[in-house]
Amino acid sequence: MATIAAADRTIASVRPAEFGVKVVIVMTLLLIVMLIFGYKVVSLQNMKDEPFWAAYGLVITAFIFTRFGLAALYRPPRRDTENYWPVVAIIVPAYNEPDIARTLLHCLGVDYPRELLRVVVVDDKSSDDTLRRITDFAAEHPNLTVIPHEVNGGKRRAMATGMAAADDADLFVFIDSDSQVTRDAIRVIASYFADSSVGAVCGHTDVTNLSHNILTRMQAMQYYIAFRIYKSAEALFGSVTCCSGCFSAYRADAVRPVADKWLNQTFLGRPSTFGDDRSLTNYLLRDWRVLYAPDAQAYTNVPEHLKQFLRQQLRWKKSWLREAPRAMCAVRRKNPVMVVMFALSIVLPFIAPQVVMRAFVVQPHFISQLPFWYFGGVAAIAVIYGLFYRLHRPVKRWYQGIFFTMFYTIILVLQMPYAMVTIRDSKWGTR
Amino acid sequence: MALTAVSASLVAAYLAAPSYWQWHRAEERQQRLEIVQVDTPSGAVDRRLVHELRDATVSSQSAPIIITYHDIGYNESPYTVTPERFATQMQLIHDAGWTTLTIDQLDGWLDGDPLPPHSVLVTFDDGAKGVWRYADPVLARLGMHAAVFLITGFVGTHQPYYMTWDEIGQLHSSGRWDLQAHTHLGHVEVPVDAAGNQAPFLTSLQWLADHGRKETQQEYHRRVLQDLSECKRQFRAHGLPEPSYFAYPFSAHEGESEETEPLQEIVTSLYRMALLDDALEIRTSSSSDVQAGMIQRMDIVAATSTDLLVDKLEQASPIDPKASRPFADPTGWVDGTNNPAPVDLDADTLQINPDPGEEVIRTYAPIRSTMWTDYTIEVDVSGFAPDDWTTAGVTVLKPSRAPFDGNVSQQVDVRIRGNSFGIGRSSKEFADHPLLQGNSHHVVIDVTAQRVTVSVDGDIPQVIELDSNRSRGVGGGVSFWAYRQSEASPPIVFSNLTIR
Numbered sequence: 001m002a003t004i005a006a007a008d009r010t011i012a013s014v015r016p017a018e019f020g021v022k023v024v025i026v027m028t029l030l031l032i033v034m035l036i037f038g039y040k041v042v043s044l045q046n047m048k049d050e051p052f053w054a055a056y057g058l059v060i061t062a063f064i065f066t067r068f069g070l071a072a073l074y075r076p077p078r079r080d081t082e083n084y085w086p087v088v089a090i091i092v093p094a095y096n097e098p099d100i101a102r103t104l105l106h107c108l109g110v111d112y113p114r115e116l117l118r119v120v121v122v123d124d125k126s127s128d129d130t131l132r133r134i135t136d137f138a139a140e141h142p143n144l145t146v147i148p149h150e151v152n153g154g155k156r157r158a159m160a161t162g163m164a165a166a167d168d169a170d171l172f173v174f175i176d177s178d179s180q181v182t183r184d185a186i187r188v189i190a191s192y193f194a195d196s197s198v199g200a201v202c203g204h205t206d207v208t209n210l211s212h213n214i215l216t217r218m219q220a221m222q223y224y225i226a227f228r229i230y231k232s233a234e235a236l237f238g239s240v241t242c243c244s245g246c247f248s249a250y251r252a253d254a255v256r257p258v259a260d261k262w263l264n265q266t267f268l269g270r271p272s273t274f275g276d277d278r279s280l281t282n283y284l285l286r287d288w289r290v291l292y293a294p295d296a297q298a299y300t301n302v303p304e305h306l307k308q309f310l311r312q313q314l315r316w317k318k319s320w321l322r323e324a325p326r327a328m329c330a331v332r333r334k335n336p337v338m339v340v341m342f343a344l345s346i347v348l349p350f351i352a353p354q355v356v357m358r359a360f361v362v363q364p365h366f367i368s369q370l371p372f373w374y375f376g377g378v379a380a381i382a383v384i385y386g387l388f389y390r391l392h393r394p395v396k397r398w399y400q401g402i403f404f405t406m407f408y409t410i411i412l413v414l415q416m417p418y419a420m421v422t423i424r425d426s427k428w429g430t431r
Numbered sequence: 432m433a434l435t436a437v438s439a440s441l442v443a444a445y446l447a448a449p450s451y452w453q454w455h456r457a458e459e460r461q462q463r464l465e466i467v468q469v470d471t472p473s474g475a476v477d478r479r480l481v482h483e484l485r486d487a488t489v490s491s492q493s494a495p496i497i498i499t500y501h502d503i504g505y506n507e508s509p510y511t512v513t514p515e516r517f518a519t520q521m522q523l524i525h526d527a528g529w530t531t532l533t534i535d536q537l538d539g540w541l542d543g544d545p546l547p548p549h550s551v552l553v554t555f556d557d558g559a560k561g562v563w564r565y566a567d568p569v570l571a572r573l574g575m576h577a578a579v580f581l582i583t584g585f586v587g588t589h590q591p592y593y594m595t596w597d598e599i600g601q602l603h604s605s606g607r608w609d610l611q612a613h614t615h616l617g618h619v620e621v622p623v624d625a626a627g628n629q630a631p632f633l634t635s636l637q638w639l640a641d642h643g644r645k646e647t648q649q650e651y652h653r654r655v656l657q658d659l660s661e662c663k664r665q666f667r668a669h670g671l672p673e674p675s676y677f678a679y680p681f682s683a684h685e686g687e688s689e690e691t692e693p694l695q696e697i698v699t700s701l702y703r704m705a706l707l708d709d710a711l712e713i714r715t716s717s718s719s720d721v722q723a724g725m726i727q728r729m730d731i732v733a734a735t736s737t738d739l740l741v742d743k744l745e746q747a748s749p750i751d752p753k754a755s756r757p758f759a760d761p762t763g764w765v766d767g768t769n770n771p772a773p774v775d776l777d778a779d780t781l782q783i784n785p786d787p788g789e790e791v792i793r794t795y796a797p798i799r800s801t802m803w804t805d806y807t808i809e810v811d812v813s814g815f816a817p818d819d820w821t822t823a824g825v826t827v828l829k830p831s832r833a834p835f836d837g838n839v840s841q842q843v844d845v846r847i848r849g850n851s852f853g854i855g856r857s858s859k860e861f862a863d864h865p866l867l868q869g870n871s872h873h874v875v876i877d878v879t880a881q882r883v884t885v886s887v888d889g890d891i892p893q894v895i896e897l898d899s900n901r902s903r904g905v906g907g908g909v910s911f912w913a914y915r916q917s918e919a920s921p922p923i924v925f926s927n928l929t930i931r
Contacts, residue, residue, distance in 0.1 A: 363457075417446055421435065
């Protein structure tokens, strides 16, 4: 049985010096956590004076630590890997993808019985030579099914085309055109479906181009936290709310009944183009268990330029906003802890502008206090995330990831109102 | 496009509304935190002033001495006294052994009880924050009392200028404070004509711009009654005892037109007494004030030095009739219009020598004898010649202020001529009683709050029953007056005066 620790061990180089480093990291983590708890105990006296903010502080601290705790409790289910061999269709929607050949190479190279594997790539009428590069690649790899769209129909339509082309598949595995799966990833992720209540499984994706610059390093850490902590915590209740588009698997029987609805989903009268992953997950979430496979590993490229990154973040914000009510409905019947945690994950970001207002305007004005506690709090969480990341992924310049959380906090707060205003605008905007 | 505008405004509201709320709450909280009570130490207390005040005269027959502060603090207003100055003034009063009165004691006094000697009622008008912030800690430290007159409609507004109900509640529960009325929203000026001229709310007919006219007396009556009743209701609504005293804003109690005449009636119907406020003069309540439902106070403002305060308290301090020796005291005499006037005192005699055909009145220390109600005056009056209409008079229970319109003084005038005497009451006719012709007559007047008994030359006492509507509506000191008929008439000399 593969566990998160086992999955991490395969990546982490276990050198003697590493043990000492880990001890130091764990001690530091404990110290920070103790400091935070100490501060919270002291700040309890604020309860009477500023009940809202005191409560907010407690709730958000509890929320963050609880998520860590829930994540730690998540153990991927024990699986019958000997007798369950579903037909797996890997579907790769592609649009102007320079790395498409590499992606397809990894798809075809997975450790899975050839006769049970379909690899479908759908070119969504790329405006560059993507299709030519696909067909060139296909010429050397006859097992690949290539479907070119006559017109650009968007990612969802490309995914749907792929599903239609693999009508005998038991599982659909969606892989982004810039993401690569590891050799055993398909076998591992498929095994989760041996449990017939599982409707979808989100694989673990790490960042390929993390060493490109500080921006990609930051994103690498954020991906790691998002998967290992956020998705693990949700998976504990079979309620992963977003099976990442990079690498996720769906039970065909679960997807087929909702595929049309998903494909033709609209938001305020306009077709939904982005947020395909979150949306599809939500269609399944109510009736199926949705898990996270820490041991099914993929890699993806993240934006290397700030502008591109911000556009991606905006798109994600919007799809988060659009899907939040649906997700709340879908999650409603899950474990109450999940319901509360999810509700908090919706509500807390909405309060964030006021936290910033308080830290940057109100407090400086009224008590001449610079946003000391705000930065302190954000930094403490960032350091915890960073140390946790370093503990499991001893990559170079890991500490740069710490800045991400602080950066991300600002992006989140600034982008959210903009995302709200432009929520109806469905332009993709990445490329 | 329109949809974007709608969502943009919704998002703007989502950001702005809680921000505003948060800002507002922070502001309130700040005020709550920032404004704490400050116990200001008193400055150096001038021992000379302490002794002066300690030596101030006392009498059980007195009116309350009431001083009026407004705000205590550091703002630039001419009405605001600094906490240091206030602390020093209270320390001085304390060190001189004076006591501060409560509203209960004022009630008792109005019912006829004597006031404690060396006492002062400290009042504050408006209910400014400084009362709670600065004044209360000083009073607490010195064990003093005071009364604050609240503009109930302004409580908690214009933060941090006015006190909040919470702070007022603290004053009330401290037991140091009496809370009284100063209008609900009537402490303002209202437009009185189309040009936009303004005049005090209570004493003016408001200009109704919508109707292009002044309000009618009925509308005026309704407006004023509504405000003053609401003021009382606010006390109840905040769990505080109902006020029984009302301080006129700006001390304005008389309107310019007869339509506003019902004001005093309205006030009297709701409150036991109304308080006035004099910026400069030495004032204690006269019997004619009380008759009209009013009580006098003296302003203490930024310009009032501590010396001046002591001076005011001293000059307002009552003289006891038994201890008084008017003919040995050339100070404190006034003329018929209450202006200081010279007197011709010599060897315990008072000579009044008007020009022929003229009358001269000299009143002894009216303020300090304002509530004399129990005394006997005995005096020889001489200077009468046969067949001469020269007249002398002694007035008792003379109010220190002229009666208000519609009221009559309870004073009793005793008129003496060579061969007769008469007793008059204000406008009432003198009833003549014959006397044996003589150059000199011996007059004995026995005064109580109920009746005055006059006996001249040992003749049958004449009794005048008084009929005041209020127990303190009678009271006052003595006047001496004379009328000379001709050049030949001798001057009038009052001698052998005793008051007991």
